[in-house]
Amino acid sequence: MDSLPWPEAIEPPPALSSAIRAQCTSDLVPKTPPHPWRRLVRSIITSGVLFVTLLAVGWTRHPPESAIGLALVGAVVWGVVQGAVLFVGYGSPPGRRAKRIARWGFIGLVLASFVAHLSLAARTRLSIPEFASVHHSVRGTVVCGVHSLIFGLMAMSVLFYLWRRTDPFSPRLTGAVTGLAGGLVGAVALDMTCPTLEAWHLWLGHGLTLGLMVAAGWSLGRRWLAP
Amino acid sequence: MTEAPLEEIMIAYVLGDAQAFDDVYRRVSPQLFSYLLRLTRNRERAEDLLQITFTKLHRARDSYLMGAPLLPWVIAIARRAFLDERRAARSRTEDLSSDGKVPEPRPAQDADAGDLQEAVERALETLPEAYREAIQLTKVAGLSLVEAAEVLDTTPTAVKLRVHRGYNLLRGQLQGFARGPQ
Numbered sequence: 001m002d003s004l005p006w007p008e009a010i011e012p013p014p015a016l017s018s019a020i021r022a023q024c025t026s027d028l029v030p031k032t033p034p035h036p037w038r039r040l041v042r043s044i045i046t047s048g049v050l051f052v053t054l055l056a057v058g059w060t061r062h063p064p065e066s067a068i069g070l071a072l073v074g075a076v077v078w079g080v081v082q083g084a085v086l087f088v089g090y091g092s093p094p095g096r097r098a099k100r101i102a103r104w105g106f107i108g109l110v111l112a113s114f115v116a117h118l119s120l121a122a123r124t125r126l127s128i129p130e131f132a133s134v135h136h137s138v139r140g141t142v143v144c145g146v147h148s149l150i151f152g153l154m155a156m157s158v159l160f161y162l163w164r165r166t167d168p169f170s171p172r173l174t175g176a177v178t179g180l181a182g183g184l185v186g187a188v189a190l191d192m193t194c195p196t197l198e199a200w201h202l203w204l205g206h207g208l209t210l211g212l213m214v215a216a217g218w219s220l221g222r223r224w225l226a227p
Numbered sequence: 228m229t230e231a232p233l234e235e236i237m238i239a240y241v242l243g244d245a246q247a248f249d250d251v252y253r254r255v256s257p258q259l260f261s262y263l264l265r266l267t268r269n270r271e272r273a274e275d276l277l278q279i280t281f282t283k284l285h286r287a288r289d290s291y292l293m294g295a296p297l298l299p300w301v302i303a304i305a306r307r308a309f310l311d312e313r314r315a316a317r318s319r320t321e322d323l324s325s326d327g328k329v330p331e332p333r334p335a336q337d338a339d340a341g342d343l344q345e346a347v348e349r350a351l352e353t354l355p356e357a358y359r360e361a362i363q364l365t366k367v368a369g370l371s372l373v374e375a376a377e378v379l380d381t382t383p384t385a386v387k388l389r390v391h392r393g394y395n396l397l398r399g400q401l402q403g404f405a406r407g408p409q
Contacts, residue, residue: 007347009258010261011257011260012256013274016277016278020277020278020282021249023282024282025248028245031243033293036294092294094292096294165286165287166291168304169380
């Protein structure tokens with residue numbers, strides 16, 4: 001089949017070409033094309049500052065139950081995970097990023113790791129009827145979930161803004177990675193400052209919101225990230 | 228003399244060089260227009276989409292990340308514009324011809340009429356969209372399997388499979404041509 005005379009590329013009509021040229025060069029002002037790494041560094045700094053701020057505010061109100069050193073190690077580990085998520089999502093220019101399946105696998109791995117972390121951190125576990133019948137448990141879970149979502153959405157919005165219109169290839173997948181990165185800022189900061197160590201509270205109020213943030217990023221990715 | 232890589236010229240365009248836009252347009256538009264013509268099978272729509280694509284490229288030029296392959300980048304923008312337009316058209320109404328009737332499908336033409344290039348062109352038109360697009364991107368636009376996979380939002384293996392199946396169909400269509408006119 002390689003020897004077949006494949007159709008030649010066709011030139012657009014000259015009138016159309018002139019119109020497009022006029023449209024694209026009449027208001028041509030110099031812009032700075034940022035290197036992906038520069039944007040990546042900006043993204044890491046921005047989400048890091050937000051994460052540290054949320055953590056500091058949270059610890060002022062509810063000091064960590066474990067030793068402060070251990071809590072700091074946890075914060076650093078999750079900070080590194082956030083950096084890795086941003087690196088996987090944006091470390092290379094679009095068209096040269098890791099395979100789709102690898103990126104989805106990475107998202108799944110981080111989500112599973114966070115749920116595992118929450119399960120290990122849980123000290124008690126009520127039965128579902130008990131959990132549902134205790135008013136303050138449900139209320140506390142909703143409050144944590146809403147806060148986690150608000151903080152996550154704040155971080156995700158900043159990341160979407162920094163990377164807007166950059167990915168025509170897989171904007172939904174990149175949006176999901178952005179949702180995960182933003183969601184981690186909110187969910188981890190809240191998890192490290194929340195005094196409740198009941199399993200259902202952690203899974204629903206903290207873990208589920210991270211999954212919701214991935215879904216939100218996926219659904220918004222095409223609108224925000226595709227040119 | 229070898230030409231500068233498209234990606235470098237694109238950066239010059241982002242930095243405000245109008246001549247660089249001309250170079251980008253000269254090198255990208257034929258492949259893009261051919262792709263759009265086969266995608267839409269309608270010259271007017273292809274022209275509209277070409278203009279929309281370059282408008283989007285112009286607006287998003289400062290979002291072009293250094294190192295991203297330019298031709299696949301532009302084709303991916305065009306493909307998304309086409310899909311958006313088709314989705315919007317479907318939600319509005321069926322496509323009607325100028326006299327208000329539903330257009331008739333193109334009649335299949337004999338593969339053994341005319342020269343081989345015309346036969347290939349006609350045979351390509353009869354292929355299912357997925358196969359035609361995969362062959363168009365790899366054979367006419369000259370993208371690699373990986374680049375075509377990025378544009379089509381799928382895996383290189385899937386593109387390879389589509390191209391292979393498209394070849395099989397083409398082979399069937401062109402058998403009459405190989406035997407020559409009866």
